[in-house]
């Protein structure tokens with residue numbers, strides 16, 4: 641049965657997909673059997689009449705356990721809006737058990753199941769449940785990607801608190817440098833290091849793509865920590 645890791649983040653657009661892609665590629669090149677999920681996606685285009693989301697397709701491309709798109713991404717909505725609103729407009733209620741069933745199917749065939757979340761931990765999925773409840777239901781360990789920019793210390797600490805309060809096993813946080821010109825970058829990272837209540841897994845540099853040498857080099861110690869955990 642696969643080890644399940646859920647990748648969440650401080651926000652949308654902060655590097656969850658890049659990190660997930662790099663993690664999957666590293667595990668695959670280490671000879672592991674890796675399946676992926678993007679359980680809920682809003683923002684999709686139609687290909688042959690079927691809705692397809694870029695993150696889910698990217699992860700499907702790098703994984704080496706093949707699966708039907710619908711198992712990887714059971715909930716896919718066209719507009720790039722809050723997922724519970726996209727679901728409501730589509731007349732759908734996101735059911736955590738449906739996602740858990742797909743996760744079970746994928747976990748049976750793989751050694752690792754890497755799951756990219758949507759938005760951050762307190763994003764609503766339906767009338768009553770948020771991403772944090774999905775993580776608990778899937779029985780995943782979590783990595784929190786912190787998009788390092790102004791405001792991230794607050795977002796990172798609140799996200800970690802929500803995960804810890806929900807009793808979720810946190811492998812740790814990653815600092816992802818998305819802002820080249822950020823003043824006091826080092827000092828912000830030091831503050832995060834001092835104040836975060838979950839382990840630090842590493843810092844990823846500003847890069848042109850997640851498969852550039854410097855990004856991959858920064859991933860190496862992170863992967864070692866994940867393998868040890």
Ligand SMILES: Nc1ncnc2c1ncn2[C@@H]1O[C@H](COP(=O)(O)OP(=O)(O)O)[C@@H](O)[C@H]1O
Pocket residue numbers: 649651652653654655656657658659816817818844845846847848
């Ligand atoms: N380390 C990085 N260096 C430079 N740009 C980055 C980095 N990580 C992410 N980005 C930028 O942020 C965008 C959003 O990243 P992505 O992984 O898709 O975020 P998320 O999955 O959290 O929405 C990327 O398309 C890229 O332009």
Ligand SMILES: [Mg+2]
Pocket residue numbers: 656657695756
């Ligand atoms: Mg993404």
